[in-house]
Amino acid sequence: MTRRILGLPLRSVVFDLAVVGAVALLALAAATTQAGGWAAAVVGLVMAAALVWRRRRPVAVTVVVAALAITQVAFGWGALPYDLAVLVALYSVVKYAEQLRAGIVAGVVAAIGVVLAAVQTPSQVEWYFPAIYYGLVTGAVWLAALNVRTRRLYVLSLEERAATLEREREAEARAAVAEERTRIARELHDVVAHSMAVMIVQADGARYMIDQSPETARNAVRIVADTGRQALDDMRRLVGVLREPSPAEPGPGDPANPDAGTLVDRADGTGERAAGGAPPPTAGLVAEPVHRRPSVGELPALLDRFRAAGLRVRYTVDGPPGTLPQALDLTVYRLVQEALTNTLKHAGVGAVVEVTLEHVADAVVLGVVDDGQGRPAVTPAPSGGHGLVGMRERVSVYDGSLIAGPRLAGGWQVRARLPLPSAPTTEVIAA
Known part of the structure; x- marks a missing residue:
């Protein structure tokens, strides 16, 4: 971090x-030989002292230096070596003044001073030759200061724009998280109901x-208990997601999440995944009726809809399917739906997609991998999506892991591991 003195960087203070x-030194060096003697040296020292505040108070410093220069001209001393302070003050007011109008006024005053100083300068030629020389030097300083001021304001505007974009991005991400949590709450409400x-x-x-069949009654009571435990577990997860702030996105190699990969939303415009393939309308592929609860059993129908849209989808199920809790069942369905929607948008029509669903002893492992070889897009996919934000929220409900990113062989991959709840799952026996 750069050291600062009185609010200014150390190197600026030293300069x-x-x-x-x-x-x-220029004011003192020729005190005995220059016109005005020690009186002129005192004027030069006051000019030097005023320059200390040239960055903080450029207008005031320029007024003081100009007044001293007019005093110098009034006594007929002509141009002296310490008049370098006039050029420094002119440069400072053009560069640092809040409004350029102050720099323009200072330039006009400097032009008048150039003429007066040229008239008082001893010379073998006409007075306007020194005036041209002084004018060229003063004009060069003024133009250099204007150029630096323009670049400085441009950099400041870029920094402010970057800060504004960062704030907007954070607000947009928070809004996306809040929206997805609301959606999760609505879906889990159906599960609990x-x-x-x-x-x-x-x-x-x-x-x-x-009284008639005690064994049947005991079995029904057991189902009530198991169902209640499962509902309580779902509600606990829901409350945990809604109470806790969104966790920081783990980066590659994060020890807190060894399964974490490159988490980049392909629809956010960052350029991590080149857009390819002009997707046909996908609204029908994503939207679901308000009270419908899709499940893993409906994945073949979902895949058929994406096949009809132009994707070449292969679906593989490994391991005994078993019966998943409804909330987890819905999460798997939504993850596949979001991953295929992103593939259609960014890989394009004709891309080959491999969807795998593996049932292991303690988890459900989902993989959606495409080759990225769809047809080029006529119109690039719109930016600003939050698909992975929603996917991370859904996976975090079950303390699972999500890996999403480009493959070395080309294309994109989404892999999620969702641990199974510890509560047993049983069949429902009607009374």
Whole structure:
């Protein structure tokens, strides 16, 4: 971090002190030989002292230096070596003044001073030759200061724009997370409502069968308990997601998430994945009825819709499928849906996609890999999507891991591992 003194970088302070010292030495060096003697040297020293504040108070410094220069001209001393302070003050007011109008006024005053100084300069030629020389030097300083001021303001505008874009991006990401959490809450509400309905039906059946068939009643009560545990587990996950802030996105090699990969949303315009393939309208591929709860069993129908849209999809299921909790079932469906939608948008029509669903003892492992060889896009896919934001939120509900990023062989991959809940899953027995 750059050291600062009085709010200014250390190197700026050192440079200003060197300029002040140079002007002061010029004022003292010829005190006995220059016109005005020690009186002129005192004027030069005051000019040097004023330059200390040239960055913070450029207009005030220029007024002081100009007043001293007019005093010098009034006494008829002509141009002296320490008049370097006039050029420094002119440069400072053009570069650092809040409005360029102050620099323009300073330039006009400097032009008048050039003429007066040229008239008082002893010379073998006409007065306008020194005036031209002084004018060229002063004009060059003024133009150099204007160029530096323009570049400085341009850099400041870029920094402000970058800061504004960063704030907008953070706000947009927070809004996307909030929207996805609302969607998760709505879907888990359906799951919990279904569980409560099952519990009520089973409890009523147990009440009516407790005398006629105690074994059936005990089985119904067991189902009520298992369903209640599962619903409570789903609700606990939901409350945890809604209470906790969005976790920081783990980077590659993060020890907190060894499965973390390159998490880049291909629709956010960062250029991590080149857009390819003009997708046909995909609204029908994503939208679902409000009260519908899609599941893994509906994946073949979903894949058929994407095949009809132009993707070449292969679907493989490994391991015994078993029965997944409804919330987890819905999460797997949504992950496949989002991954295929991104493939259609960015890999393009004709891309080959491999969808694998592996059921292991303690988790469900999902993979969606495409070759990125679709037809080139006529119109690039719109930027600003938040597909991976939603996918991360869904996976985090189950403390799972998500890897999403480009492949070395080309194309894109999405791999998710979703641990199974510890609570047992049983069949529902109607009373």
